Amino acid sequence: MCRDRLNNTYAQVMYDFSAEPGNNELTVKEGETVTVLNQNVGGGWIEAQNSRGESGLVPEDYLQVSVCDDDDDGEWDEEWDDARSTGGYGETTGEEEGEATGRNTHTHMKISLNKFAFSKIPNPEVYLLAKLPPKGKDRLAIYMGDVGPVWLYPQSPLDCVVADPKKGSKMYGLKSYIEYQVTPNTTNRPVNHRYKHFDWLYERLLEKFGSAIPIPSLPDKQVTGRFEEEFIKMRMERLQGWMCRMCRHPVVSNSDVFQLFLTYRDEKEWKTGKRRAEKDECVGPMVFSLIDPEAPELDIIEVEQKCELFSRFTKEMDDGVKDLLNVGNIHWKRCTGPLRKEYQKIGKAFQNLSSVFNTSGYTGEATLTDALTAAGKTYEEISQIVAEQPRKDLHFLMETNNEYKGLLGCFPDTIGVHKAAIEKVREGDKMVAAGKINTQDKGTMAKRISIMCYSLQAEMNHFHSNRIYDYNRVMQLYLEEQIRFYETVRGGQEREGSMKR
């Protein structure tokens, strides 16, 4: 991120945004530059300050936080402890610096095409025309299922639990960090990992599989919570969610690097494995060389159509998900803000009236004043219920959609590799004419684009089945909580009503 000598981070405003009064928001205009005060407020918001010194929240989608090319520190530490002492999440922690090495949200990456290879569309030529290495044991199996090409799924699905965050320290206690316990269901043996290990894993997976499989960013920037414990809990929950999604992917979960992360037995095995993974040369588009589906070669037209279909679908779903997140955010804020206050005020107004009535000196109005007081209290309870409801139902809906937002943000790059390959294959005749390739190479390219297309289809089918599972689950939970909500409120009202009669 770009910082000036005062260590400030800046952002460019991409769209006009009007603050809603009383919600701690900041009105900004397209083209304006603001200072980023806190990127970790959560819920899709960034705390920013304008040139007039006014500060408030702005939706993160409305801002483009600057990325500099001169920022490339490979080493960082989780100095959240220091960060806390010098101003909490508003300050840039070592981890956030680390983001500049590639862990930004995907949208951001796309806009600020920086120097890191994986953020540009990798050139598929290396695979299309390469002399393939001998087939090893790490083949990626695709077979034809009911829905078309699918990855080979393991008999028993991998899963893991991220738990028990513990504070560790190094450099004689000068620097502290959090270590999480990760326990896979295969060995049932916990291994310890710091956030930076997760980040290392993410980079390896992105590098190796990014051309074929969308690898969502680690949940770092989206972490909410202003207090240490809340922050750690939230980060842990989201690391758990990220690990679950990786475990559910047959290709990712079966890879050497992922298995190493989950099952290394000692420091030596971890270090050896790390070194091996970092030396892996079958990365980027070369990952397609691991695939050899037993299926008829696909026509380039068909390949292109499928690619277009997936591109359109993921783009449209991305819009739909962002729309839902937007309105969900607004509703969340209304429930916990103005609506809560309003019900409180109605409650207070009823109770005030009851107090006044109690001073009348007139006999026989206890029933009325009791009823008014109870109605007032019911409204105060409704105020509480309404304010707490988002945490109960909207939370899960938002978390799931946030996860999908991250996942969908990876598709343009993944699909981009395929589109670039199609382009290349379409140029085949010209390349033959120019003597750059021979007709045999052209045949190889046609065969390989077909393999890539099977890979993309398998990945889309994986995405669809997960999507259906996840959304069915989240909708059911959401609607059940909503029913419980209206039942709770009605219950209170009914008790109230019956008291009056």
Next chain:
Amino acid sequence: MCRDRLNNTYAQVMYDFSAEPGNNELTVKEGETVTVLNQNVGGGWIEAQNSRGESGLVPEDYLQVSVCDDDDDGEWDEEWDDARSTGGYGETTGEEEGEATGRNTHTHMKISLNKFAFSKIPNPEVYLLAKLPPKGKDRLAIYMGDVGPVWLYPQSPLDCVVADPKKGSKMYGLKSYIEYQVTPNTTNRPVNHRYKHFDWLYERLLEKFGSAIPIPSLPDKQVTGRFEEEFIKMRMERLQGWMCRMCRHPVVSNSDVFQLFLTYRDEKEWKTGKRRAEKDECVGPMVFSLIDPEAPELDIIEVEQKCELFSRFTKEMDDGVKDLLNVGNIHWKRCTGPLRKEYQKIGKAFQNLSSVFNTSGYTGEATLTDALTAAGKTYEEISQIVAEQPRKDLHFLMETNNEYKGLLGCFPDTIGVHKAAIEKVREGDKMVAAGKINTQDKGTMAKRISIMCYSLQAEMNHFHSNRIYDYNRVMQLYLEEQIRFYETVRGGQEREGSMKR
């Protein structure tokens, strides 16, 4: 009302008011002068324009609409038909001009102490020292009930129905008006009255009973509805409410003028009765001369204490009622505005996502897309229910509190007469010393202030018993509707939830 040559009405801003965005409101500052565009938008709002030409709604309590002393036309017509054709409720109708002759809301009256006798605190001296006229048949009976002094209530309560508004015309059809049919339960024979007759009745009642009994203003300015039919319906409902309250008052309902209004048999009887009523000299503080409670004389200290108690109670209830009206207004606007839109948007977001999912080409997700669509539709239904709810429950709560706001606004003047009388009696010794009155006069004054105090107690007891009845009723209806509301929403959600399983 003050108007300039362009026929504009102005108002002074009494308190700062911040507009809520998207709600068609106008931010105004204390001391600012605004042009009144429409006083009849209803719900306690006035449409106003500031000096920069911006216009929007401002709560009527925040504005003081100017009153001029040079505006005294005794004759007016209900030219709502003309008003409609020249710009609707925004234009000042003949009736509104009539308001300057005394039919403003009470609060307004207090502030702009104008030349009309009944808006100043009438001087109780006329009664305290007057030689009383011989006792006639129209005595106002007070007896000692369980709760203290009470008016004598009739065996069967008077009631009437205001219905069947009909358009009439005069001046060869050049001017048109609305005539309402008023049918009392005593004769069961309908009589016809125009709004201006109601207004005449109001003035007579105020003149005759205003010192002893709060006579609420006619519902004119508060009428909502942008279309003729809605306007007439609303006015009729409020005239009905006003008549009901008058019928329920034992003193008012039994008075000659009120009986004339309800039971006149022909034009001649009406005109004769009108003339007699207008000549009635037993008005203002002299109304106390009609009271002769059979009860021990009250000590001046006790009189003062009771007066203070009632003054404090009505002031505090006035604050409480206004508070409830304020928060009710805000809640009404939120339900019909932002909240409705928000639920609509959530509904649309779910349905959009469903549409996108439908284009996946993946098999077996009909259950999910059906559920998403249904959830979306449910939210659109909730949006409707939420928007319509205020009309079902809040409406009645607001109408009742509005009525009480009007009634409570009359108490300061009524209580003011009593306080002025107490002042006078306390000066008794000085007046004797100055030779203005003799000791016998002083005794008379003490006896008469005691009578006034019985009258005030009877009136307060009448107010309390009505208040308890009205608020019990409105709270019960409100809570029942609220339960129905949450049940309806929950029902929809539940159908939705069960579909999904």
